[in-house]
Amino acid sequence: MTHVFLYGTLRHSGLLEIVLGHVPHDRLKPARLEGFHVARAKGHEFPLIVERAGTACEGLLLHDVTPQERARLDHYELGFGYRLRAVDVQGEEALVYFPDEGLWEPAEPWSLQEWRTEHWPYVRFAAGEIMSLMGQVDAAEVARRFATINQRAHAQALARGAPQPTDRRSALHREDVALRRKTPSHFGFFRTDTLKLSHPLFGGTDSADIEREVFLTGDAALVLPYDPERDRVLLIEQFRMGPYGRGDLYPWTLEPIAGRIDPGEEPAAAARRECFEEARIELDELLPVANYYPSPGEVSSFFHTFVALADLPETGQGHGGLESENEDIRTHVLSFCDSEALMRSGEINVGPLLHLLLWLKAERQELRRR
Template sequence: MRAQFFYGTLCHPPLLEVVLGRIPPMRPARLGDHAVHWAAGESFPIIRPQPGAVAEGLHVPDITAEEAARLDFYEGGFGYQVHPVDVVHDGARTPALVYMPEPGMWRPGAPWRLEDWAARWGDVVVEAARDFMAQRGRRSSEQVLARYPMMLTRAGARLRARHDPGPAVVRRSPAPGDVALSRLETPHAGFFAVEAAGLAHRRFDGAMQTGVTREAFVMGDAVTVLPYDPVRDRVLLVEQFRAGAWARGDANPWSLEPVAGRIDGAETPQEAARREAREEAHLDLRDLRFVARYYPSPAAVTEYLYSYVALVDLPDSAAGPGGLADEAEDIRAHVLGFDDLMALIASGEVQNGPLLVTALWLSRHRDALRAGA
């Protein structure tokens, strides 16, 4: 047995249960001369020495060897190692171990509060932790950490899918037991992953279809947004090299598209749309109009898209380079008249599905948008 002091996300009982395997008896405790801050740009906190400060947290006196190994795997992925400290509980000092980051690995941000973190990140991090802990014994903590941003993205996608599955007027309304999983393997886990599942599912005649093997290319949810200037009647498209087109053998792997990108773990689709517009086209979006949400290829790809039209001002100067250099993005923005966009669609130069869907929506609503402007 060992005693542990938690000061950050593991003070959140649902997360501690996933990582530890149970919710143990805990008691409030304090670590003097230490302060807790957000790790800058991340979804978790760091603790660091600070004379006169006090880190509030929880003391768990009875961590088993197996539970310690689980904690070491989870915390080790983020570069945290245990250090002995003395914490104060009910006025008495008691020894414990605390996870502290490797010096210089993370930069401190604003002061951290559990309530703030739980409100924005709690559900997503708990969901991602299930994926993280499932890799124990298969991959190292460092290998799992490399995929953690994508784990958060996938966790957010699963939560949205679970909470809002969409209507079922014509299609089947599933009941418990309609899909039964017998085997799940992950033969590849990079930025994206491939999962191979053995399952059974309910047939339309009521029987179970057994012995089914399916593979899925696992991605996160994403957002697309087509900037439209209703006064000038023009749109902004982005152009960039696309690995999918290149891997297919397309003679021209440069693609005309709407602004698009992954929805990060705790983002809403609308927040992601605004962020991506700033990153890819240096645009601040003021008015988002929802177009549709959909699977572009549900037979084998988990990606789910939220598409929007954004009402913006598009002067000639809106065209030009964009993207983030640190993400190896090489993007060119084009400002085109609406009729020019439709001509590109008719000629086949536009081959991007979300752009086709969004252009169809815009063609139906264009007159009303222009009248409203």
């Protein structure tokens, strides 16, 4: 029978249960692999196993791996550039998932405890998505979409941890919804699922089964930079697929600075990062405005919005964005009065920017008096 030595994140029982579909306690035992140690992959949060004389790698030896368990482990590991290799683990031959040579550079020693604290809250959702795609999307394609999988997973972690007042609305919970079926209908840069479900009605009964598509994305941080001394705002302009897909003759839109929140990142940190990436500006104070779903009937997008106090010494246009993300962004620094005129004319036609400018209009005099 085949044995597999598990190191790194698969030592975490919660992750192992998601990947295998169960935890085979009777076939798992602690073990050490001599001549190897585990390091963090440079620039990433996941572990690498690295050959090094005089060291030993802590792990779990899974005995008598079933064909189904092997297939599930392969789906989770092989698409990311790992290959199985036989080694001796305390006198027993076992297979280990080794990364392809040169694929990643090892950094400092990797810590399961640190990973559990910092990354497990969203990794559990990412692993669930990866395993749900087994048999529907090949492992290599899953690996290519790993960044967006993690963004969606982090959004789920944020949704679970956010305060949820129910003073006026119903206290009905997601657990009250009966999910019959969830099928990925599109898996690319974005993901679309087809859901079949029923939910409680306000009259006390349950709805008939409903089948709908939902467009799944990660959470985003949106920022409107404002210079209270000069009474100026900074807007960005870029080509957008949404207006183009709708048939708009002018699919370049004026917007606040915005970007997806990276896995494990706080919304405020994402706001500051995006301001530097898209407009090359450093922020002073960051003022939370509101957190909301822009279109809850069809997409999972959730916006964390801010107005940021910043130094905007020059009016006019500039250029920003990251080439690595295919961003071509033009920045506009203009007076607040000019931004009001753009709202009145309809040239500003993006909801979050309208919302942030209207918030700023209400708070502007107080901010200028500071």
